[in-house]
Amino acid sequence: MEKIKKRIFFRSDPTETVKLRKRKSVLYSKRDAHLGSGEGLFGASIYLVLFTVAVRVVNCFLVQTSFVPDEYWQSLEVAHRMVFNYGYLTWEWTEGLRGYSYPLFFATIYKILHILKKDTVQLLIWVPRLAQSLLSALADVRLYCLVNTLENAETAKWVYFCQLCSWFTWYCCTRTLTNSMETILTVFALYYYPFHGTHKKSSSKYLMWIALAFIIRPTAVTVWLPLLFLNFSKESEKINFVIHHCVPVGFKILGISLIIDRVFFGKWVLVQLNFLQFNVLQNLGTFYGSHAWHWYFTQGFPVILGTHLPFFIHGCFLTPKRYHVLLIAIFWTILIHSLLSHKEFRFIYPVLPLCMVFCGHSLANLKKWKKAAAAFLLVSNLLLALYSGLIHQRGTLDVMKPIQELCLNESTLKETEPSVLFLMPCHSTPFYSHTHCPVKMRFLECPPDLTGNKSYIDEADVFFMAPLNWLNRELNQTLLPSHLIFFSVLEEEIVPFLAGNNYVKTTDLFHTHFPEGRVGSHIYIYERKSK
Known part of the structure; x- marks a missing residue:
């Protein structure tokens, strides 16, 4: 019994405890001293x-x-x-x-x-x-x-x-x-x-x-x-x-x-x-x-x-x-x-x-x-x-530079009223923080449904199901934007709409070597020309 008491008493060596406390004190003092050193x-x-x-x-x-x-x-x-x-x-x-x-x-x-x-x-x-x-x-x-x-x-x-x-x-x-x-x-x-x-x-x-x-x-x-x-x-x-x-x-x-x-x-x-x-x-x-x-x-x-x-x-x-x-x-x-x-x-x-x-x-x-x-x-x-x-995924930033140029000439902005429609997966690009002018811009939205509606489909998904139908339905001569921006994979599907409404490709920007799904290797900007 006496041996057990001694073992318990000496389990924590007082000398070692003091050393440990000094070690901690030195470490914390060293760290805190950095701030005023x-x-x-x-x-x-x-x-x-x-x-x-x-x-x-x-x-x-x-x-x-x-x-x-x-x-x-x-x-x-x-x-x-x-x-x-x-x-x-x-x-x-x-x-x-x-x-x-x-x-x-x-x-x-x-x-x-x-x-x-x-x-x-x-x-x-x-x-x-x-x-x-x-x-x-x-x-x-x-x-x-x-x-x-x-x-x-x-x-x-x-x-x-x-x-x-x-x-x-x-x-x-x-x-x-x-x-x-x-x-x-x-x-x-x-x-x-x-x-x-x-x-x-x-x-x-x-x-x-x-x-x-x-x-x-x-x-x-x-x-x-x-x-x-x-x-x-x-x-x-x-x-x-x-x-x-x-x-x-x-x-x-x-x-x-x-x-x-x-x-x-x-x-x-x-x-x-x-x-x-x-x-x-x-x-x-x-x-x-x-x-x-x-x-x-x-x-x-x-x-x-x-x-x-x-x-x-x-x-x-x-x-x-x-x-x-x-x-x-x-x-x-x-x-x-x-x-x-x-x-x-x-x-x-x-x-x-x-x-x-x-x-x-x-x-x-x-x-x-x-x-x-x-x-x-x-x-x-x-x-x-x-x-x-x-290199990888730079196109969605580079595409904002041509939009910035639309804002440089304020008189042009007022006369022609340029507008931009992004036909891309929602939020693919930055917005006004990278143009810093109130040019009209719109993108395909994709908010989730918070009501529990299982049949809900967001605007971006509706568009990509039938791009040409969506464009013909949603846009008409009074609503046509001056510029369309989209990934290269979409071009072939909407060629009839582009040709029929006098859109001409003005910019071709590299985006990625690894295109996937709705994201293409390049980004195109099409501008609507007057007849």
Whole structure:
């Protein structure tokens, strides 16, 4: 019995406990000291910060392709309407599924440009993306600082390298997507996360970043559930943690979001609840496509990791135990998203910086093949990044330039009243944020039916079932637009309408080497000529 008592008493060695506490204290002091040190404003060498910003600015200008409609329709288009009082809002805004907090960021930029009388269309397009690039660069630096604090400069260097040369990060981080901001805020929160146990100073900080990510995109909380659970389980004063940290942060951030939405919606709307109800509880996202349950495991995750995949797998066996919670968060996020029918690559983008921690550990532990592995990663990702950023799916952005030219001559705009009809899958192109003039434009709409009508077919589907019939029925001599824009795959079907109404092809733009379904390899602009 005496032996058992001694074993229990000495199970936790007081000396080791003191050492552990000192270790934690040093780590947290080291991290917090970054903020006030002479190493730069963001906890790293000023040269590292400037270099990272420069890389992301170059990154921004080398991404001239479109990815998904949300990078315009859930940010820039809304911001343009908020500031300039004209534009188009999708059904998600009329139904209160999206909040104004994220568009307000870009609306502020637009308003400043407008006040300075610098609101040219090119600045309206590029300044928001440059702002996104700057935030992405700060997230890259934060990731480096986190690993430098927890490990050492060598490991941090390789994690930073993996982050910068990730092709999917290059492809997404400078886009005005909610997923891009969600990923940035996730890294900011991760920097303050108490990996070595509880730490009161950092708790409110990382919770604040999580709350901001949740406001912008409610599914952002998914990746944080395992980390929140671990932090909560280690808290000795759990009630105090909830009352003095979680509740105040939640009320402040959610309160600000509610007020912003109250101002712009004109009524009280809890958009986060509506978003979760539509996408999770009702699973109505399937209206925009569905995939097999295993898609993220077999395609989504391997694709966004790209050639980093073998290094990620290798790193999973090398990282210390404290990083296992990140591994759990990665696969938990993928698993939860796999339960939803509608799947996209960008939905799991926020776990990519977490994956870079494991990839960096892999490279740091390689000996003979370290330089060869780094060269392989750099070249393979650079090729993917340049192709996806400069070539693949660029037509839907390039097509906005001829429309901008319609706005240059105001007298012509008033006399001829040009109008544009996009005969493309809905939201294929940006809209007034990329023309910045009230030229008449129309596209085929595709809002989902929220009434449960199983026979409902949206306008875009009705058109593509019988394009020629739709044109003859919907358009007549008084309604004919001056310009028609469509993918090359549609041309053959509507030739009789084009010829019969004096439409002539004026522009042929390359879009993709991989046409699929309703999306063609080129985009054509037809202009109606007078007889």
